[in-house]
Amino acid sequence: MAFRLKPTAGLASLLSIVSWLLRVQVNILQINTADRGGGAEGSARGLFQRYRELGHGSWLAVGRKYSNDPDVLEIPRPPIAGAGRRLLQIAAEIARAGDPALPGARRLAISLERLASPTRLADWRAGRDEMDFPGCRQIVNMCPAQPDIIHCHNLHGWYFDLRILPELARQAPLILNLRDTWLLTGHCAYFMDCDRWKNGCGQCPRLDVYPRCRRDATAENWRQKADIYAAARFYVTAPSQWLIDQARQSMLQAIDYKVIPNGIDINVFKPGDQDAARRELNLPTTTPIVMFAAAARRSVFKDPRTMQEAIRLVAERRPDLLFVCVGVKAPSAALRRLNVRCVPFITNPSRLASYYRAADVFVHTAKAEAFGKTITEAMACGVPVAATTVGGIPEQIIDGETGFLCPPGDPPELAAKIISLLSDSKENQLRRRAAAAQRGQEFSLERQTAAFLSWYEELRQNHILPTNPEQLPRHCP
Missing domain, CATH: 3.40.50.2000 (Glycogen Phosphorylase B;)
Incomplete structure (x- = not known):
């Protein structure tokens, strides 16, 4: 609730x-x-x-x-203490200095510290x-x-x-x-x-x-x-x-x-002109856009399988859609044949907010989640969210008003919720975007x-x- x-x-x-x-x-x-x-x-x-x-x-x-x-x-x-252990500690400091520029530097530093x-x-x-x-x-x-x-x-x-x-x-x-x-x-x-x-x-x-x-x-x-x-x-x-x-x-x-x-910073994550955001990002202004964030490869707490299968089911029924995946350079093998545009990890909050504003729906899946920050950010930008009912997520989304909740691990149900948001009347879509924006702005x-x-x-x-x-x-x- x-x-x-x-x-x-x-x-x-x-x-x-x-x-x-x-x-x-x-x-x-x-x-x-x-x-x-x-x-x-x-x-x-x-x-x-x-x-x-x-x-x-x-x-x-x-x-x-x-x-x-x-x-x-x-x-x-x-x-x-000890020359050998001290050398390992110094090596760990050198490895740590290479993070985040060098992949694996942090993990190497932790291992060397452990050996020391x-x-x-x-x-x-x-x-x-x-x-x-x-x-x-x-x-x-x-x-x-x-x-x-x-x-x-x-x-x-x-x-x-x-x-x-x-x-x-x-x-x-x-x-x-x-x-x-x-x-x-x-x-x-x-x-x-x-x-x-x-x-x-x-x-x-x-x-x-x-x-x-x-x-x-x-x-x-x-x-x-x-x-x-x-x-x-x-x-x-x-x-x-x-x-x-x-x-x-x-x-x-x-x-x-x-x-x-x-x-969240509601001076950055706030509603704005969708067409202007799409022009800024070189996205089509008339194509419906579904946005989602890529799950961390090693995280078992997200649910990329449900996300990918739901996206595939939505694409079968709505081939006119563009899917924007934030956080990776290339789509996963399951999504390569779909109309997916991948965007590498975004460090600039203002640019991330532009991607939210450009979207018609934001999708979030998880197996465990205390609080979904991206859900709040998307809503604050006026984007309704379709998400799985786990952890603290039901406390963020007002089901039926600012988006939809569905059971975890249920791709057909999630796909149905996404299509429902996209197929709503223009009047209902505007009302839902306004409700999402109001809700998101409450989490300032x-x-x-x-x-x-x-x-x-x-x-x-x-x-x-x-x-x-x-x-x-x-x-x-």
């Missing part, structure tokens, strides 16, 4: 005025995998930048830093979560001032030691921002149709799911996570009620849970920022510091 949100008009101005009147500055430390990329990386980066624009102390600690931003803090990798660390190597071989990242203990001291809030995003990705969570919780109110279900399981980022995570994992049926395990230590991983959480006071947020509901059934028992949907970065800042202040007011003097926060500027 989709959430109904209040209008966002004037929210940015109101937020700025309130901040100015109250003179409340918050020092916010966020922790995430990297400062480059989409999904969790893009969401955390957007919040980090917006907090800073509003005058707050804002720092982003990351496992991999790509930018030159002085407020992005790369978690250090202290030199490893006997503890990580042993954990990897045994299938245990790798947590030997001693630089994580310096995260708070890297900040120019003591954080008032510590906000963690993705903590998987071979850079973070979960065992420091209790210490972070003693430093400031600690928020765990779920982006997937990794914190709830013994290894996988999404459990899909498996329920073992509710009772301790073990005998894992999908060790190859990211992050993959060489051996089944999922029960041990699950117990270790449960012990860590039991020793810490923290709060949990997620972009969808679906993900919060999963957290409540898990060992991740928080002081409080809050749904705050991911926001300004709304997300305001929700978090309001929550931060509430947590600051109610946070109880440890009574043991040895547990009080220590910050070395």
Whole structure:
């Protein structure tokens, strides 16, 4: 069931005025995998930048830093003892410097770092979560001032030691921002149709799911996570009620849970002239266009098979269509005989918004999804969406108004929904585009920022510091 949100008009101005009147500055430390990329990386980066624009102390600690931003803090990798291991660590640093220009550089860097660390190597071989990242203990001291809030995003990705969570919780109110279900399981980022995570994992049926395990230590991983959480006071947020509901059934028992949907820049992703967008992109102005994003080749959480079969079925009934696939240079073998135009991965948000505006329908398929960012972006540009009913997606799309939902793994039903959107009367198409735009605009970065800042202040007011003097926060500027 989709959430109904209040209008966002004037929210940015109101937020700025309130901040100015109250003179409340918050020092916010966020922790995430990297400062480059989409999904969790893009969401955390957007919040980090917006907090800073509003005058707050804002720092982003990351496992991999790509930018030159002085407020992005790369978690250090202290030199490893032993000449051979140190050489492996230096080789890993060289490989990491080649990412993302050199394909495979990041994976090589991770492997070399693992070889340099006997503890990580042993954990990897045994299938245990790798947590030997001693630089994580310096995260708070890297900040120019003591954080008032510590906000963690993705903590998987071979850079973070979960065992420091209790210490972070003693430093400031600690928020765990779920982006997937990794914190709830013994290894996988999404459990899909498996329920073992509710009772301790073990005998894992999908060790190859990211992050993959060489051996089944999922029960041990699950117990270790449960012990860590039991020793810490923290709060949990997620972009969808679906993900919060999963957290409540898990060992991740928080002081409080809050749904705050991911926001997008509605100054970029907004409705516009469809014909102008098509001329800009050299697309035909009279041909109906169906747009979809290519699934990551290694991701088992997307559903390219359903997407490809649905597209093929639609093309059989509507040979006049043009399909635009964003994210790849060439179509898959299943789609090569169709009228498909492929567009390599787009890094410029404004250009991506033009592709959305040029489309008549956007299609999204997944087997697991906490929150579909591309769905929100497409709707905000006035494009109705046909998507599968998994995870948090039903909370984004208002079925029958801003698009259609259909069961996962059902290509004929998805194809029927796409054709229904394309075959609707002109009047209904305009009404649906307006409804999609209104819905998408509700998921603004300004709304997300305001929700978090309001929550931060509430947590600051109610946070109880440890009574043991040895547990009080220590910050070395």
